[in-house]
Amino acid sequence: MTFRNSIVLTISCLLLATACPAAEYLSPIAVVADGQILYVAESTASRVDIVDVAGGKVSGSISLDRNPTGLALSPDKKTLFVTADGPDSSVHLVDIGKKKVSGSIDVGHTPMSPVATPDGKRLFVCNRFDNDISVIDLDKKTVTKRIPVTREPVAAVLNLDGSTLFVANHLPKGAANVDRMTSVIDVIDTATLKVISSIPLPNGAIDLRGMSLSTDGKHVYVPSIFARFLVPTTQIARGWINTHALNIIDANAKKLLWTVLLDDVALGAANPWGVTSSADGKTICVSHAATHEVSLIDTEALLKKLEPIPARATAGLTIPEYESLPENPANSLSFLTGIRRRVKLPGNGPRGVAVVGDQLAVTQFFSDSIALVSLKPGESGIQSIALGPEQEMDTVRKGQMFFEDASLCFQQWQSCSTCHPDVRTDAVNWDLLNDGIGNPKSTKSLLNAHKTPPVMITGIREKAEVAVRAGIRYIQFAMPEEEKASSIDAFLSSVKPIPSPYLVKGKLSKAAERGEKHFKKTGCILCHAGPYLTDMEKYDVNTTDGMEKGKELDTPTLIEVWRTAPYLYDGRAPTMLDVVTTFNKDDRHGLTSKLSAEQLAELAEYVLSL
Ligand code: HEC
Numbered sequence: 065m066t067f068r069n070s071i072v073l074t075i076s077c078l079l080l081a082t083a084c085p086a087a088e089y090l091s092p093i094a095v096v097a098d099g100q101i102l103y104v105a106e107s108t109a110s111r112v113d114i115v116d117v118a119g120g121k122v123s124g125s126i127s128l129d130r131n132p133t134g135l136a137l138s139p140d141k142k143t144l145f146v147t148a149d150g151p152d153s154s155v156h157l158v159d160i161g162k163k164k165v166s167g168s169i170d171v172g173h174t175p176m177s178p179v180a181t182p183d184g185k186r187l188f189v190c191n192r193f194d195n196d197i198s199v200i201d202l203d204k205k206t207v208t209k210r211i212p213v214t215r216e217p218v219a220a221v222l223n224l225d226g227s228t229l230f231v232a233n234h235l236p237k238g239a240a241n242v243d244r245m246t247s248v249i250d251v252i253d254t255a256t257l258k259v260i261s262s263i264p265l266p267n268g269a270i271d272l273r274g275m276s277l278s279t280d281g282k283h284v285y286v287p288s289i290f291a292r293f294l295v296p297t298t299q300i301a302r303g304w305i306n307t308h309a310l311n312i313i314d315a316n317a318k319k320l321l322w323t324v325l326l327d328d329v330a331l332g333a334a335n336p337w338g339v340t341s342s343a344d345g346k347t348i349c350v351s352h353a354a355t356h357e358v359s360l361i362d363t364e365a366l367l368k369k370l371e372p373i374p375a376r377a378t379a380g381l382t383i384p385e386y387e388s389l390p391e392n393p394a395n396s397l398s399f400l401t402g403i404r405r406r407v408k409l410p411g412n413g414p415r416g417v418a419v420v421g422d423q424l425a426v427t428q429f430f431s432d433s434i435a436l437v438s439l440k441p442g443e444s445g446i447q448s449i450a451l452g453p454e455q456e457m458d459t460v461r462k463g464q465m466f467f468e469d470a471s472l473c474f475q476q477w478q479s480c481s482t483c484h485p486d487v488r489t490d491a492v493n494w495d496l497l498n499d500g501i502g503n504p505k506s507t508k509s510l511l512n513a514h515k516t517p518p519v520m521i522t523g524i525r526e527k528a529e530v531a532v533r534a535g536i537r538y539i540q541f542a543m544p545e546e547e548k549a550s551s552i553d554a555f556l557s558s559v560k561p562i563p564s565p566y567l568v569k570g571k572l573s574k575a576a577e578r579g580e581k582h583f584k585k586t587g588c589i590l591c592h593a594g595p596y597l598t599d600m601e602k603y604d605v606n607t608t609d610g611m612e613k614g615k616e617l618d619t620p621t622l623i624e625v626w627r628t629a630p631y632l633y634d635g636r637a638p639t640m641l642d643v644v645t646t647f648n649k650d651d652r653h654g655l656t657s658k659l660s661a662e663q664l665a666e667l668a669e670y671v672l673s674l
């Protein structure tokens with residue numbers, strides 16, 4: 065489009081208010097540095113921008129056919145690996161000299177966090193929704209192996225010699241009606257390409273996003289949410305519901321050493337996301353997505369303070385004993401006082417971080433900008449580089465920003481997305497106040513909540529709009545402002561399901577096709593009916609006990625249930641097969657007892673394909 069045409073279009077769309085092109089948000093999510101150059105993954109604009117830090121501006125960009133999710137540089141700095149969003153996706157190889165995609169390699173569903181080995185021969189990619197890691201031979205440009213991991217791998221790092229890959233799993237796995245739920249770090253031996261151990265984080269450490277290796281290679285840093293999911297959500301001060309942590313793993317022993325809280329006594333540091341270390345190793349940098357800050361932690365002072373405290377791996381105590389030790393830093397909201405700077409950023413929604421010279425670069429998702437924070441001792445300079453033209457946010461975008469913002473919450477302890485990461489579920493149970501105390505419920509995904517009233521598994525709220533305002537009032541302990549609440553409604557209503565990883569080229573597998581017949585025959589379709597697979601009515605399908613015994617529950621939607629295990633009102637069913645077998649002994653939840661083992665598996669596969 066010529067300049068003149070674009071002015072004409074802008075003027076006419078302002079007058080007519082209909083033909084305006086939709087705003088293009090960039091949503092920078094990941095960043096890597098090469099000298100004074102930054103490569104920035106624009107997660108909603110199908111491109112990588114190149115930022116010249118010294119010049120303070122975008123100096124070029126690389127267009128892609130899909131939205132980028134993660135980046136890595138090859139050790140010789142000649143190739144940029146860019147993972148692209150979506151099912152059956154790929155990793156693009158970008159020729160840095162030509163600033164062009166020179167090839168791509170098919171990987172899995174929603175690939176992210178590419179990591180190249182130090183010899184430049186192999187690349188590892190996390191396939192978030194296939195729950196595995198693709199191993200790529202970079203000479204042959206082919207995938208040589210897929211290694212299954214625990215659940216939703218979102219970040220990976222290699223140790224210094226490249227012999228061990230650490231993989232951060234976003235969510236915990238297993239039933240939720242239990243006392244212990246944690247995300248794990250899977251440890252892969254890169255010679256045998258096998259998972260050699262899974263390191264459980266402390267109870268409630270979930271929602272992992274980022275991970276990094278310390279500059280000296282001794283430690284792996286993993287920020288997490290630290291959910292206190294065993295207590296009723298009656299109050300919020302002093303991190304009663306959710307706190308936030310940095311988990312420190314011994315990279316040689318491959319064991320968890322300590323977990324340190326990132327919050328302050330009366331001020332949460334919600335939703336830590338990216339983590340890295342300064343080039344000299346003196347500062348650990350963590351971004352806080354929901355409070356628009358970074359934590360700059362003095363590494364030496366931290367390790368000195370931790371030294372006399374028994375580490376979890378060597379304390380000789382059981383995990384519960386260790387977790388209740390008074391000197392365990394995971395129990396202290398003032399542990400970092402005096403050895404960490406909390407720096408407020410100029411923008412909104414920090415995510416990925418990278419060190420460029422003696423500055424920290426932080427992607428600011430909602431402001432479409434990069435914040436640059438000085439890491440020099442005694443300096444507190446902060447700059448911001450715009451990645452695109454400034455533009456008004458529409459209601460949906462604002463709603464997403466408020467949904468992910470802990471400033472709506474008393475003392476910034478949590479955003480809606482703390483328990484509903486990516487609008488879905490944190491996979492743990494919470495004892496919310498809307499239906500009394502002592503009856504924890506599995507966190508529901510909010511996909512289609514506005515289209516399938518009533519809401520909450522008991523149907524206690526007439527519609528999602530009511531639950532949104534109640535959430536701000538009773539979970540965030542704040543006064544709902546109508547403008548913010550209604551934009552959250554608009555955002556939640558706009559969220560679309562992601563295609564299931566069980567689909568084969570977008571279609572039901574043969575087994576799932578047979579499963580669809582069982583779904584009809586066994587009567588599932590009677591209640592799980594219509595476009596959202598719920599008739600929006602309540603039934604007692606004999607899944608309940610305790611305080612809920614015999615209560616009728618609201619038929620949940622089955623769209624995207626592949627993503628939201630564990631199942632049933634209190635997360636008692638770890639898998640789909642458990643829903644139709646272990647927890648349906650008397651056929652009150654569909655006539656499944658007559659199905660063979662194979663037919664049950666087909667039924668489960670169909671439901672997991674929705
Ligand atoms: C402490 C964790 C937590 C936080 C924070 C939280 N929620 Fe929830 N949310 C839950 C749980 C648990 C459920 C399911 C409860 C049930 O079924 O009884 C739920 C259910 C919902 C539902 C009903 C979904 C449906 O289809 O039935 C809506 C809507 C909702 N939440 C919106 C929000 C909003 C908006 C915020 C932020 C203001 C928020 N939540 C913050 C835990 C949380």
Ligand code: HEC
Pocket residue numbers: 521583586587588589590591592602603604605607608617618619620621622625628630631632633634640643644653654655656667671
């Ligand atoms: C009589 C109505 C009814 C029938 C028939 C029925 N369901 Fe359900 N379904 C429900 C209700 C009510 C719940 C909520 C139960 C709970 O949370 O404990 C539910 C929950 C589920 C869940 C859990 C979803 C989640 O997000 O936790 C799955 C999966 C499911 N049903 C699948 C099936 C399948 C498969 C069949 C057929 C074999 C079936 N249902 C038959 C009413 C029904």
